[in-house]
Amino acid sequence: MPAIDPVALREKYLAERDKRLRVDGNEQYIELKGQFAKYLEDPYVPQVEREPRTDEVTFAFIGGGFSGLLAGAKLKQAGIDDVRIIEKAGDFGGTWYWNRYPGAQCDTAAFVYMPLLEETGHMPTEKYVKGPEILEHCRRIAEHFDLYDNALMSTEVTGLTWDDATCRWIIRTNRGDEMRARFVAMGTGPLHRPKLPGIPGLDTFAGHSFHTSRWDYDYTGGDPAGAPLDRLGDKRVGIIGTGATSVQCIPHLAPACGELFVFQRTPSSIDVRNNHPIDPDWFDTLQPGWQQEWLDNFTLLQTGGMAERDLVQDGWTDISQRIRDKLLANEPLELTPEAFERAYHDSDDEKMTEIRARVDDVVADRTTADALKPWYRQLCKRPCFHDEYLEAFNEPGTHLVDTDGQGVERIDETGVWVDGTHYELDCLIYASGFEVGTEYARRSGFETVGRGGVTLSDYWADGMTTLHGIHMHGFPNLFMVQPAHGANLISNIPHNLVERGNTIAAIVRHALDVGADEVEVTAEAEQAWMERLEAGGRRFGNQPDCTPGYYNNEGQTPTRARLLGTLGFPEGPVAYFEYIDRWRSTGDFDGLDFRPAPR
């Protein structure tokens, strides 16, 4: 490994960050509406005509991704059968329904990422499973817990309104439905609304184009299972973006395209993948309760705790392992925040130096290799793990067009301009990611109107406030399902969602058992929770010295309102999971008001 000069490294990191800072931050991206709404169309399942629904259900869930599936499963387990999931896609799966680009795979080990493995009896085929297997698992969960029967697919919620007179939520959709539900939960996904890069002239491109979350296999050939993209052999294809999505699909595009132009603004860090098939004999040795043990072990190790064994042993736990090793190597042992900070920086410098050295080892062309090296701390951006991405740049028809942090200059009818050079293209693929941190109603696509006509947008005008990330005062019988204001465990999102499902099922069960028509968090409990989180100051992202991206609000100083939405439990994910388990197990549901309908 090359020698490390920490001071020079820090200067280089800051220079690379400064190069990329821009005043428009999040505003640089184009929202998919109007002429761009075509990029949102569902290419996978045709919409089937049906009569509008005007019936009533006990529990309606908006969103059929892991949030809805897990809440649905937990409600069913708690004996609440009348559950309806409403989903705008043609099937369950959420992010795994939409993201069917070639090579889609999960970076978190399947044994902790894929929920309900013991309940459904599924053995993951590999340590890191591919998209189609996860999509199939989503369908398996839906079938196992009978969630298909009452579901409404290809149905987009357009409005959600609380009706005080009947203590019901009224749900309106783009299919003319006007349903009622006693309880409603929303799990519309943190990275759910695709965005386009704000590049002048983007609307003028006359060739073929699509966003990676709506992959057009009719145009490219191939399929999500990995069949070669056999219609691209005579095509000049461009792809904008080099984030986690691009890293996974470029190895499939590179050998298939006549020529491939990869337009890069910031390189991703590409750590080793080391995937392997799962041995069924080994799988058979796992004892009942194993998945919870793995989840707890992963969360503990990934968030800086100590355990005798690292069961998962992946790129996420490796980061923490290195920090721990450094700390424990101190003589005398020093477990102060300063020692932790030093250990973090030292191990990160080593890790990133290894990652840059790997680029040199793999990529033959020196200029390309240099441009592919990431100059920031590993957790400044979403870390990537891949064993074929860097290799793809050795394909003769693959060209890295590095924009030195500035992004694509402009797009015209026939292609893309960078630094005065025009790249003529037949097809342009946008691997430009998803909206993060825009207003909730914009991302979910509908407004929620609570008691007294107060909208959720107005309620959250000064920032998101909740109890436990689930309840909002003035919005009775409504539950949010997302990771913030709780564990905020970003390395394994489904773990957060399983716990949310457990919590919601316990509350609804209790409400039904005691005959409560309304369940609502008190204003005091919500305020106390937010004060506790704010005082703790534990939050996701927001490191100003990082190169810009959605992890740090595109490098802009976040407002207090934005910061509120990123807060997590002060003592961390392990403590939150213990806390919430205790909270719901006592049966007190401290902070919630269970009451009959007002007469």
Ligand code: NDP
């Ligand atoms: P990202 O937001 O991570 O990447 C968007 C890319 O577009 C970045 O490389 C960005 O550059 C680039 N870009 C934006 N504007 C321009 C421009 N004007 N010119 C050139 N390039 C531009 O989106 P992804 O879809 O890749 O990933 C989104 C998230 O989805 C990931 O962070 C991850 O959380 C998740 N994911 C998870 C996977 C898994 O394994 N579980 C797999 C795939 C995605 P810059 O970096 O400079 O902003």
